[in-house]
Amino acid sequence: QSALTQPASVSGSPGQSITISCTGTSSDVGAYNYVSWYQQHPGKAPKLMIYDVSERPSGVSNRFSGSKSGNTASLTISGLQAEDEADYYCSSYTSSSTYVFGTGTKVTVL
């Protein structure tokens, strides 16, 4: 199972919006509405930010939103803040009854 493809880095100024893409195949992202997004600060465990493509867990800011079109999912962070600087990983359930993660995207707040 190949990793989902994400851009290596995305940057934006405080207050701006950025979008991170996550491209898979018809066997994972395209097959199910089971895409999740995780935020990871250096030296910390991943934190769930979005699940089931666009659902936000309790406590996660509504500045984070998710969507999907075909084999590509996206995470949008609006009103970018310094604390959003972190690595972000997408994940999808697959037709093999396993999970696959994305390659990861480093978000930099300029």
Next chain:
Amino acid sequence: EVQLVESGGGLVQPGGSLRLSCAASGFTVSSNYMTWVRQAPGKGLEWVSFIYAGGSTYYADSVKGRFTISRDNSKNTLYLQMNSLRAEDTAVYYCARKANTAMTLDYWGQGTLVTVSS
């Protein structure tokens, strides 16, 4: 409050073995789908293995035949037995719980570092 605490990591020689533990609190391990995910230094996340509530287990091809996931219901603890370790198994290993009502991992432990080196 849900908590997951991993232990058992350390330095091991190539070909050696190690058993990781993940002690859970705030929920019952045996009633949940549990998983191990690893992250090599400076690299991304990689799913390793999971165990269904019913006991079925699945493994990534990279560890199949070498790693075994299990749980001890009396201790509410998840395990990962790692044999025939290779340098490429060097990583931080996280245990995580699948959410009850969604196909996602909602709680993660802090991770334990495994270093395979001579």
